[in-house]
Amino acid sequence: MAEIVRRVKGTRDFYPDQMAIRRWMFDIIRRVSTRFGYQEYDGPCLEFIDLYAAKSGEELVKEQSFVFTSRGGEDLTLRPELTPTLARMVAQKQYDLPLPLRWWSIGPMWRYEKPQRGRTREFFQWNIDLVGAGSVAADAEIVAVAATFLKEAGLSPDQVRIYVNNRRLMDAAFARLEISKDLGKQVFRVVDKLDKLSEPAWRKYALESGLTETQVDALLELLNDNDLWQESEELVEFFKLLAAFGIQDYVQYNPRVIRGLDYYTGTVFEAFELGGQGRAIFGGGRYDNLVADVGGNALSGVGFAMGDVVIELVLTDAGVIPANLGEKPQVLVTVFDEATLPESLKAAVRLREAGLRTVVYPEADKMGKQFKFADKLDIPVAVILGPDEVKAGQAAVKNLKTREQVVAARADLVSEVEKFLPSAL
Amino acid sequence: MAEIVRRVKGTRDFYPDQMAIRRWMFDIIRRVSTRFGYQEYDGPCLEFIDLYAAKSGEELVKEQSFVFTSRGGEDLTLRPELTPTLARMVAQKQYDLPLPLRWWSIGPMWRYEKPQRGRTREFFQWNIDLVGAGSVAADAEIVAVAATFLKEAGLSPDQVRIYVNNRRLMDAAFARLEISKDLGKQVFRVVDKLDKLSEPAWRKYALESGLTETQVDALLELLNDNDLWQESEELVEFFKLLAAFGIQDYVQYNPRVIRGLDYYTGTVFEAFELGGQGRAIFGGGRYDNLVADVGGNALSGVGFAMGDVVIELVLTDAGVIPANLGEKPQVLVTVFDEATLPESLKAAVRLREAGLRTVVYPEADKMGKQFKFADKLDIPVAVILGPDEVKAGQAAVKNLKTREQVVAARADLVSEVEKFLPSAL
Numbered sequence: 001m002a003e004i005v006r007r008v009k010g011t012r013d014f015y016p017d018q019m020a021i022r023r024w025m026f027d028i029i030r031r032v033s034t035r036f037g038y039q040e041y042d043g044p045c046l047e048f049i050d051l052y053a054a055k056s057g058e059e060l061v062k063e064q065s066f067v068f069t070s071r072g073g074e075d076l077t078l079r080p081e082l083t084p085t086l087a088r089m090v091a092q093k094q095y096d097l098p099l100p101l102r103w104w105s106i107g108p109m110w111r112y113e114k115p116q117r118g119r120t121r122e123f124f125q126w127n128i129d130l131v132g133a134g135s136v137a138a139d140a141e142i143v144a145v146a147a148t149f150l151k152e153a154g155l156s157p158d159q160v161r162i163y164v165n166n167r168r169l170m171d172a173a174f175a176r177l178e179i180s181k182d183l184g185k186q187v188f189r190v191v192d193k194l195d196k197l198s199e200p201a202w203r204k205y206a207l208e209s210g211l212t213e214t215q216v217d218a219l220l221e222l223l224n225d226n227d228l229w230q231e232s233e234e235l236v237e238f239f240k241l242l243a244a245f246g247i248q249d250y251v252q253y254n255p256r257v258i259r260g261l262d263y264y265t266g267t268v269f270e271a272f273e274l275g276g277q278g279r280a281i282f283g284g285g286r287y288d289n290l291v292a293d294v295g296g297n298a299l300s301g302v303g304f305a306m307g308d309v310v311i312e313l314v315l316t317d318a319g320v321i322p323a324n325l326g327e328k329p330q331v332l333v334t335v336f337d338e339a340t341l342p343e344s345l346k347a348a349v350r351l352r353e354a355g356l357r358t359v360v361y362p363e364a365d366k367m368g369k370q371f372k373f374a375d376k377l378d379i380p381v382a383v384i385l386g387p388d389e390v391k392a393g394q395a396a397v398k399n400l401k402t403r404e405q406v407v408a409a410r411a412d413l414v415s416e417v418e419k420f421l422p423s424a425l
Numbered sequence: 426m427a428e429i430v431r432r433v434k435g436t437r438d439f440y441p442d443q444m445a446i447r448r449w450m451f452d453i454i455r456r457v458s459t460r461f462g463y464q465e466y467d468g469p470c471l472e473f474i475d476l477y478a479a480k481s482g483e484e485l486v487k488e489q490s491f492v493f494t495s496r497g498g499e500d501l502t503l504r505p506e507l508t509p510t511l512a513r514m515v516a517q518k519q520y521d522l523p524l525p526l527r528w529w530s531i532g533p534m535w536r537y538e539k540p541q542r543g544r545t546r547e548f549f550q551w552n553i554d555l556v557g558a559g560s561v562a563a564d565a566e567i568v569a570v571a572a573t574f575l576k577e578a579g580l581s582p583d584q585v586r587i588y589v590n591n592r593r594l595m596d597a598a599f600a601r602l603e604i605s606k607d608l609g610k611q612v613f614r615v616v617d618k619l620d621k622l623s624e625p626a627w628r629k630y631a632l633e634s635g636l637t638e639t640q641v642d643a644l645l646e647l648l649n650d651n652d653l654w655q656e657s658e659e660l661v662e663f664f665k666l667l668a669a670f671g672i673q674d675y676v677q678y679n680p681r682v683i684r685g686l687d688y689y690t691g692t693v694f695e696a697f698e699l700g701g702q703g704r705a706i707f708g709g710g711r712y713d714n715l716v717a718d719v720g721g722n723a724l725s726g727v728g729f730a731m732g733d734v735v736i737e738l739v740l741t742d743a744g745v746i747p748a749n750l751g752e753k754p755q756v757l758v759t760v761f762d763e764a765t766l767p768e769s770l771k772a773a774v775r776l777r778e779a780g781l782r783t784v785v786y787p788e789a790d791k792m793g794k795q796f797k798f799a800d801k802l803d804i805p806v807a808v809i810l811g812p813d814e815v816k817a818g819q820a821a822v823k824n825l826k827t828r829e830q831v832v833a834a835r836a837d838l839v840s841e842v843e844k845f846l847p848s849a850l
Contacts, residue, residue: 013468035777039752040448046433068494092438133788138787141785329464
């Protein structure tokens with residue numbers, strides 16, 4: 001026997017049970033996105049490498065993307081993120097699209113990173129953006145979308161938190177510490193290291209980065225000041241509006257949220273698991289340069305992206321993924337013999353027309369074997385059409401959990417089957 | 426202004442209107458697949474080139490696939506079809522999966538072909554297979570799934586037809602013409618050319634392929650014999666069972682359906698547009714070698730694959746794609762001024778909780794401008810919360826089509842909005 005060809009490292013097979021979880025998550029994403037009035041879009045999986053030159057970090061395109069030359073000599077990338085595609089699509093039709101745009105998407109992305117728990121090379125990512133609205137209300141709305149997703153997925157404010165910060169607030173604070181603009185990006189890196197190093201090691205790193213002792217002390221104080229937001233009119237307004245959305249318990253100011261501050265231009269936020277592994281779940285913020293970077297006019301937007309791998313781990317660890325997910329078959333119509341097979345098929349047609357997910361056993365066989373098949377697939381109800389039932393215009397309906405069986409007139413078949421279905425299905 | 430980076434040739438942007446059509450088609454696919462008791466699965470988009478060595482045609486992998494070497498030196502392919510992935514996944518868990526399997530999937534595939542109307546390099550494909558059941562009933566079920574999809578999509582038997590043939594029947598007929606097995610594959614090609622060449626040209630091609638004059642005459646007669654199926658016990662049974670599914674008008678015997686006959690081992694079928702361009706919409710059949718080819722045990726299966734590009738053209742030409750598709754926003758909550766903004770946000774929360782797709786205008790602005798925005802997005806209802814309404818615990822609800830406006834108590838907001846919604850939404 002030949003050896004089975006392997007799956008590529010960092011990719012996943014979705015057998016029906018895994019697919020059911022993915023579908024459940026995607027359905028929540030779709031429901032939340034559309035309830036907030038966002039419209040679904042998608043772009044190609046293949047883009048020219050050039051598209052990523054303007055926006056994406058050097059590392060992402062040069063080291064972490066799948067890039068290749070096509071048979072026709074085009075230098076292509078398997079999209080590592082969707083934002084440049086969004087920018088291209090908006091720039092192409094900038095004068096035809098009614099602003100502000102509320103758009104969302106979910107699809108596969110690829111990054112050539114070392115696969116590990118919580119990170120695959122092929123993954124799905126939810127992107128949602130409000131483009132062409134610069135108000136604080138727009139920022140609050142996007143964070144409310146994010147928090148509503150967490151809530152609808154079954155996570156409580158004790159389990160997850162969205163930390164918010166603001167680029168302008170931090171710029172002002174750094175200016176007060178007399179940290180020069182030139183040092184700006186480097187300081188973001190220093191802040192980012194705070195939770196990863198011991199205090200002495202961090203202090204050493206900060207000094208080596210060009211900060212003075214006084215600046216390091218002041219910076220440390222700043223990063224522990226959870227009331228700093230009150231100095232920002234924007235954030236005061238932001239938190240006032242958040243309360244109106246009824247999800248304020250999921251959101252909190254945190255001066256240490258700094259990731260992406262060199263890219264984002266106003267509000268930034270990042271969601272974390274509380275306790276457990278403390279995983280980062282998603283991040284986003286306000287950007288001003290998106291569309292202009294790919295050749296369009298300047299448009300301000302706010303949005304975020306969430307990968308499917310980490311959130312599934314968080315939801316699994318939190319125990320909130322329902323059992324018995326998936327649109328599994330609800331009824332098995334058995335096949336008594338060759339002669340009655342057409343009657344079984346017709347009964348199945350009737351059940352399907354009533355919206356019931358119905359399987360017909362693919363050939364005549366022993367009833368016991370057919371029931372066993374139903375058990376393996378967790379099908380709760382079987383329909384039996386033997387020669388006697390066919391002659392009498394009836395069908396037997398069997399509850400496979402309780403083994404209770406009733407005989408129904410053919411006209412009552414659907415309602416009798418429905419009586420035996422768990423209401424959750 | 427920089428030039429906008431182009432889209433890669435043969436790929437598509439899905440703006441919300443196009444995405445709505447794709448989503449509509451995918452929803453029909455999902456509904457039909459699950460009603461027949463099939464479970465959704467998916468595999469990676471990236472596979473090792475080796476996986477395609479066994480099954481796929483040489484041309485598909487060597488000339489028409491996107492292949493490249495990853496940073497880690499792996500020889501990879503962007504999947505040009507799903508069947509080898511299905512075979513791999515089944516082979517990996519052959520002893521754990523309850524047979525027969527009813528599995529379906531929809532996802533992106535890539536083929537490096539010349540893009541033209543009806544053909545893109547990046548496309549979506551529906552795959553559905555019944556694996557591990559060798560009965561004629563299984564063949565009939567898969568064809569019934571295909572026909573039910575066409576029916577649910579709004580196509581009538583006057584607009585599309587699924588043509589069926591059988592490999593064993595054709596083998597027997599060719600044997601009667603004393604066409605040697607060695608010539609077999611070449612004869613399939615000769616048959617395939619019949620509808621593409623003039624009769625004299627075809628005759629010349631057939632003779633050059635190694636057939637005698639007598640064989641060519643007999644072959645032509647054979648290919649015009651629409652009653653040939655009556656010689657096949659399998660096909661007689663097949664058409665009897667099809668009738669039980671109630672979709673027999675969509676299905677017809679056709680001795681010229683020959684595509685893939687060198688791969689399929691029993692029933693084969695292919696759906697065509699009647700009239701118009703006569704486009705081929707999808708094809709499938711029974712195979713016996715699928716899982717064994719990738720290193721598993723022999724398992725018989727039957728299935729088909731349908732790309733999204735051709736079917737969308739067929740549905741468009743048939744005029745059956747509904748207008749106003751997509752989960753568009755249903756309500757705009759306007760913003761009177763900064764002071765009333767939180768009240769607008771709260772009203773939106775209530776509407777969303779009732780399941781209504783609700784947009785809030787992102788900032789205070791002139792009412793006329795906000796209504797115009799609603800018109801552009803085809804939003805039928807607006808809610809207005811001015812200072813008077815806020816004070817009185819009321820909200821104005823405006824039908825943007827008729828310009829009718831009512832004042833509702835806050836508790837009646839949802840029901841008043843629903844009164845103005847077109848029932849189709």
